[in-house]
Amino acid sequence: MKVSVNQLRRAVSRAGLWPLLALLLLPSVAAAQNNAPAAPQATPPPPAAPRSVNIPKPVEQTLKNGMRVIVIEDHDMPLVSAQVIVKNGGEVDPPSLSGVADMTASLLTKGTKTRSAPQIAQEIEALGGVLNSGAGWDASRAFVNVMSPKTEAAFTILADVVRNPVFQADEIERLRQQYLDSLSVSLNDPGTLASYVASRVVYGDAAYGHPLSGTPESLTRIKREDITALHAKYYRPDNAVLVIGGDIKAADAFKLAEKLFGDWAKPAEALPARGQVGKMASADDKQRVVVVDMPDAGQAAVVLARTGISRTDPDFFRGIVANAVLTGYSGRLNQEIRIKRGLSYGARSSLDTRREVGPFVASSQTKNPSGAEVASLLIGELGRLSNEPVAETELVPRKAVLIGGFGRALETTEGLVQQVASLALYGLGLDEINSYIRNVQSVTAADIQKFAGSRIGAAGANIIIVGNSKDFIEPLRKQFKTVEVIPFAELDLNSASLRKSSGEGAKK
């Protein structure tokens, strides 16, 4: 099936997808929790002894030019994935040129010295492969997934697009227009718009504050020189990692890496220093409650957002377990908002850890009149997490969710590569995939309570609602002293003020 026509047809799942899989040295939750009547089949049969999971072990080499190459073998299916990560992304966008890193990464597949954009698409698709590129926070990526007999042909194209993009003017114009068009769609979607606004509220004018794919204003300002300069500065072997996973022998993978990337010259000048992302909004800053008034919105998108932690924070595992208590199908947010009250199709949170302090975001969509109620439920759950310890009977299953999801992510070659690439990006030990389960298991209820209070407390949380404000503004004003209401037409994503009238002058 393809295309959203069928998204609808599949009148759909009970839930967007929540985590899965794995080993589990857990007690029989099933048996423990059933005290139903004593008919012959009234209680579920208990689990058998668990079987252990083998987590594949990554191996690595560094090429002479400084490019790190990591391989993880997995021969279950005849598929291979590879990813080139360049260790900078949207955070290096100059303030007036937001979106330039993402455009640069997207343009990789739109023409090289020897292949035009249509040729690249034609060649990779003839192999049955998928080739994609784009920028995230902290990294730009190009990745390929193909059946293993076609590995070399596909990797050759991958290397070509990373090393030899030409950034032809007509391709830039075409892509710019596509970005502007898709942005016009995103800005009309309450959920997506709320997430853009949330980033500005949390980071203000600092680097993680802008939409990754730019704003209508910044996109029109980006010139070819901005793109080629960004590529020259950051796309270099000593700032890149190649991760290969799947049905390929490590020795063959290293040979191929040497052949395709070994002569990628390292520039003479030193790598640019890792810039600070800039001053982050912090808990001391004034908490903001921002409403974007969109009178025709089919639902209100409600977001709670604040600063969280960086990926290398010693609290990382305490943080992800705390977040797992809140999110997931049976997480507290979905319990309170969907399961108990029927207010939404789903509620979730994410602790988005990055090189610098990333955001913690909790969100849900609800009918407009329930917007304020959902906001107070989100805040309430954040408060509860720091006010009282999580009971062991709740903590054990929430850790299981996390561990299961982790195991499942390693089931596909793409997932395997992604997990390892993310460790490499932040300079973490690759053996973390082998100690992940132990690290999660060691987190205690006291750890979570402390983390919740000190790192993601409700006091520093901002609220953003995009929707039909007249349906929820009164109760919202009763909850919060100051509520900023910005009409949709006045919204400006280019500055922390979020308003065209005041923001326009400030930005250039």
Place this chain on the structure above:
Amino acid sequence: MLRHFKAFLILCVLAVGLAPSARAQTSVPPINFRERTLQNGLKVYSVRDQSSPTVSIQVWYKVGSKDDPEGRSGFAHLFEHMMFKGTKNMKDEMIDRLTEDVGGFNNASTWDDFTNYYEVVPSNYLETLLWAEADRMAALNVDDKNFKSERDVVKEEFRSRILAPPYGRLFYAIEKRSFTTHPYRRPGIGSIEELDAATIEDVRAFFQTFYRPDNATLVVVGDFDDKQLDAWVDKYFGRVPKPDKPLPRVTVKEPARTKEQRFAEYGPNVPLPAVALTYLAPPVASDDAYALRVAESIMGAGESSRLYQSLVYRQQVAAEAFASADLREDQGLFVLGAILASEKKPEEAERALLAELKKIQDEPVTAAELDKAKSQLLTNLVRERETNNGKADALGRAVVLLGDARRVNTDVTKLQSVTAADVQRVMKKYFNDTNRVVINYQAEASKAAPQNAGEGQKGESR
């Protein structure tokens, strides 16, 4: 965000047909299944695969949105949600305790022709989950309070899918406008009014009518012992009684279309107009489906596809263009569509789509295109089979939708043998001017000045 936009439009999950390239250097590993039928009519398919210590358990019921009772559109889907509430021996949401809480997951989805429920768990929980699926097949225990609360959840799902996203109403309209007679004319997500009309008595009646072993297929894929599996299946599912009443089936046929029909549809917050052309297509199990899958791929899969190259890349008339073979048990749809690039007019996109259609009817597709399509279909198929749950999906579709489990393997060969002449023949057969519904979708604001759609929207959106 470009990537998000695309993910929204080209959500690629594999449907039924699958094809390796004639020149493919690798073949799709076959799915070696075992098959049994219990005395009560339950069909059981299993595949032992010990590559990970997990197991996927799926129960497919042959009841879908087309079986929604009259005046209750959206009911089969609402009912699916109720299957996670109490049963004879399980409290509300206990399925989550048995799956999510032990590191697994569960979900379910309602389609036009069937509904499937599935769990993936560590394999030592297999017996537990077989017990649970048998328990909810045997008896539901719903009360009015959780029925109403879950109905509110489904209404929010309707708002999240249809009312909030800019193009939600377009896809709703495609369903509504493409059929005149067959129950497929009622979108599976339903409507707020008809969801509100549903009662707990409807839930009980629906359960008794359709949720029975002789209307179900159990699929188990993963880490287990065959004999042990059979014994557990006999023990837990064997005792679910088979009712005497016959199963009602939809027999209504959608009449052939006799002339082109055109509809104008509107939504708020629509920054770029869209156009969709729908054609009635043959049933998913028909022989023509193979060539239609190949055509779908050549027209719409990836950036080298004809629609992308022509409408998005060269003419730049569309921000996004798509081709979708939405094949079903009865007559389905083949949809061609585009979301316009800014400043472009719907008639330009419609003309461009029709020109591509004429081209694929007039000239055979090239050998390279044919090979590419087969290679893409083959690789998608292998990707789907990376997980136990993906393998179970493929097997379940073959049994329930295609009526023959063996097709999970034989379709591969069939698709491989599709020729350029086959593609041309089916494109000529189903795509003609009288078999077309055209849907023009634009911003409410453009209603006043339809001539000026592009300009109107801009004002609206910013």
